[in-house]
Amino acid sequence: MQFLSDNAAAVHPAVWDALKAADGPDSPYDGDALSAALDGRFSELFGKPCTVLWVATGTAANCLALATIVQPHGGVVCHQEAHIEVDEGGAPGFYLHGAKLMLAGGQSAKLTPAAILAAIDPIRDDVHQVQPHAIAITQASEYGCSYRPDEIAAIADLARDRGLALHMDGARFANAAAFLGCAPAEAAGPVDTLSFGFIKNGAMSAEAIVFFDAGAADVARYRRKRAGHLQSKGRYLAAQLLAMLDGDLWLDNARHANSAAQEIGLACAERLMHPVEANEVFVRCSAAEREALRAQGFGFYDWGDGAARFVTAWNTRAEDASALAQAIGNL
């Protein structure tokens, strides 16, 4: 009964089917019919024109998006626990040619206008200090918390006021959208670029970078090739994305994972470190309690000394989630 991570979960059967269906001959790179369909399908989803590039990882998605809105001498304000700061092996430094990540605080790894201002207001407006060029937020956050549309709007207002672009790392955007129950466009808000994650949600190897500005997408096309991320047989990536959109599979999968997380969270409300607003549950528990859970066959990561992280996925079995909920409740 694995609750280690959603990023190694199996591939959804509908994705397999789409992969196989893509196996005929077609043009190489992104010249195929499936890749060509992406802009239309995502524009429909968001109810506004957008341009979409596939890539194989969330790290590449984030960094290629940021590279279109941040110059090498600028900075990106992000949460001090953001994935781009903590877990991408310095990829932003590589892709942005040394641009700086500017760290801000905020509850549950969510930025607020106040936290952003606390980070950037002390920056002197001179050449001796790196100036911010963009803000990056994560939907859902590293701690599985979702920005409400008005929270995003407030950050977007600040960004506009200060002439900053706005990027959203949506590695778990589906889980946030499912939790919020609002339209995708509301869950994203007025961001410039969005890394829309599918791999944690049932795909094999395809994420979408969504550009709400076509000019930025044009730049990103060159940067994607330059980064070695333009795969030869791109139809197999496009096929995954389209399969995930078909019939709102992306939302169904996310709802499933979220609901398992909710059940676990409800069983231990008093132990929760963060509200459960996606598919992650951070639970205070002692080493002995963690050992007890593991002895019952549950797999998960320790989260520091006094806590554990449980992640559900599109394929978490309902009975496993219930069993875990009960086991935690019994601690």
Add this chain to the structure above:
Amino acid sequence: MQFLSDNAAAVHPAVWDALKAADGPDSPYDGDALSAALDGRFSELFGKPCTVLWVATGTAANCLALATIVQPHGGVVCHQEAHIEVDEGGAPGFYLHGAKLMLAGGQSAKLTPAAILAAIDPIRDDVHQVQPHAIAITQASEYGCSYRPDEIAAIADLARDRGLALHMDGARFANAAAFLGCAPAEAAGPVDTLSFGFIKNGAMSAEAIVFFDAGAADVARYRRKRAGHLQSKGRYLAAQLLAMLDGDLWLDNARHANSAAQEIGLACAERLMHPVEANEVFVRCSAAEREALRAQGFGFYDWGDGAARFVTAWNTRAEDASALAQAIGNL
């Protein structure tokens, strides 16, 4: 009847099987059992210890390899028609942080010691000129020609004399090895790093970077993550590579493609621009002749004004190759 390129060919059934077989739960990134098996399997293949990292494109493979042997202030000697110079969107400039490609000539896009010396001997040994750090050769070359083991050895000797590292772009290494009929270790020669291509040869999205120096591989691990090329579900890449090695599928596929190319080449020996030593056939023919071929249903790329390029693949049907051979012979 497509002879456009091998890089968009379908995925081999054995690769599909291996992908499906990898679909159980396992560790994320490259922590899975299949990824762990790569070093052993490739070491066996080459008869010497090597370390292997998977990546999704040949561009990433070449650039990550080169990044371990070339410092940002150095240069890489390559053929002026090499893929890294002509067709990788400036990726070497990105991955090598501005290191310089130093262009050399040579028949059929193959370097020779003399061509290399002609490129580097005029370089003054001072800080005003970029100094070479490595040599990159392509096996088989951009024109489908294979380096013989003694040709590689001669270049490797020069490299050692001058303190240069040696990289091999083996996007079509399988075709070269099949053509040469020698052991993989001989087809590679004493290179430091090898991009071993599988995608053009039946895989979906996995290439291997082979490091014959473990220290370089350690650096490359960090660089791969930093470049966003460490995929979450790495087992699906490792599975492809292992499937291609199983029962020498990589060689069988390459032999099949090569043999189709041979048949085509034999039918028009007097028109050949380059000897056919892999799976590409470059044929002198007029625009009218090309039109005639296209009218008969053959797909291929023009190669400048007076020639055409035909590429065979693992799944080129024997009857298609024969038909093309006959059609060219009839021109």
Add this chain to the structure above:
Amino acid sequence: MQFLSDNAAAVHPAVWDALKAADGPDSPYDGDALSAALDGRFSELFGKPCTVLWVATGTAANCLALATIVQPHGGVVCHQEAHIEVDEGGAPGFYLHGAKLMLAGGQSAKLTPAAILAAIDPIRDDVHQVQPHAIAITQASEYGCSYRPDEIAAIADLARDRGLALHMDGARFANAAAFLGCAPAEAAGPVDTLSFGFIKNGAMSAEAIVFFDAGAADVARYRRKRAGHLQSKGRYLAAQLLAMLDGDLWLDNARHANSAAQEIGLACAERLMHPVEANEVFVRCSAAEREALRAQGFGFYDWGDGAARFVTAWNTRAEDASALAQAIGNL
């Protein structure tokens, strides 16, 4: 009697005076009154608004200018013998974050529209090939030849047609302007950025980057600091530039050097490899002849096997130039 290079010549007395005069207390970096005067003085000189930053080397000047008009995934068309390609230790690769130099030919190291087109027309308009973003020309060229205003205009027209920016490396801009006898604005033509050299012409350590677009200059300010080129005591650099402009010292110095070069060139017209249009004279002569000249006390660089390069400077003594002219005439 040294004709090795103008880049190690002594500092002009007027520059010394200006340096000493700058020795009072003032604001650090470029906050001083002298630095503040640069925009006005150069705008007057060019008869149009421009923004000017000082830096300590021509390499930094070229690269900082180019960094404002070339994105990392783009390219710069330059002559294959241009300083930025041949003699700047790969600095463009560093400053432009891996952007590519695209080499073109042309007589006497001068580009022409035809040569530029020959370089860029074969570039496929796709992401696999680096696209040009700018053109860089050198006034005077590496071989001491000056672009006429109409030649620059033709290149500028081409640049505008193709959406390319235009940079001028003016390490010896003064010599070109003096030779052409036209207004500085005509000697520069409609370039976007100009590296205006003073060090070879009597300054100690200050070059000017001239931006005819204020936005580019704003970016360059950040990039200059980021490159460690914003000196603490910038007034000493500004002072040099102002001293060179005062009373057209820059032109006087260049005229002096040019006239010495003319005298030498006239003495050996039939041996000249390039017309003498600045302060460099490239002379065909055998090793024995070069030895003979050296035996008479003349210092200069060999230029390959069968030639020599003589460079005059602001402080070349008239009698030395005459002596050299006579000695070459006597060969």
Add this chain to the structure above:
Amino acid sequence: MQFLSDNAAAVHPAVWDALKAADGPDSPYDGDALSAALDGRFSELFGKPCTVLWVATGTAANCLALATIVQPHGGVVCHQEAHIEVDEGGAPGFYLHGAKLMLAGGQSAKLTPAAILAAIDPIRDDVHQVQPHAIAITQASEYGCSYRPDEIAAIADLARDRGLALHMDGARFANAAAFLGCAPAEAAGPVDTLSFGFIKNGAMSAEAIVFFDAGAADVARYRRKRAGHLQSKGRYLAAQLLAMLDGDLWLDNARHANSAAQEIGLACAERLMHPVEANEVFVRCSAAEREALRAQGFGFYDWGDGAARFVTAWNTRAEDASALAQAIGNL
């Protein structure tokens, strides 16, 4: 009566003399006799072999040094208030190709082994997190505090244990050495690279990068040129450094500045934010008090809302320092 900063102070007369004395003809770049003398002179000063390169700014000195000991995918541990983090416009990101600054705390902007461990021990040893490659300390610190030899030794021990290189930003190394009263080698400790500052201490435009490993210096030579920091008339930079070493002018100048700072510090011991161990005095005082001081003709920077920074220099007049001491004492 200026106490704004030492980095805009006038040039020392002995430096002027040396500049003028260097005005004869010599080889360009660093081929001159003065540049050639640097290694010997600094090796003598430190009592051990070292290689020295001149550059025009402390930012370039720090970054070129770090570039020899930190790979692009690594990190540099530094104090969160270190100049390289706060005041160099992102130059480390540029020079180190995106390597990461890893921030640590510590009293008075000085690192300690404990602070370094607090920064690096939480870093997981995997490719998802940037690994430290080096530590950078500042002597004297941003708050004018000097590391004692045993403090440096403790950090160096930690560095060696963890396989990290050690760099010292010595923009005010002279002031620290003067304060400590020990041999230069002890004030530097066993660092790998040292930026030895002279500009704040009486030079015009020359800092020294001291490499205690010749191999690193060889790399730095290429990187210096590549960064556009190899000046044409390098003898004018070398001359400054030699003049500063002659007769221990560097120490005399620093002692003078330190002693003025001591006098000021003694006058307001109870207001000091940091011990005065170099030439900077950080004094708690209200806005009204600062206004009062300014009304008496003293120039200085506010340091946040409740403090002021006074910096003395080699040319601070004794009577000015006394006047300030008295004025602060009278507040």
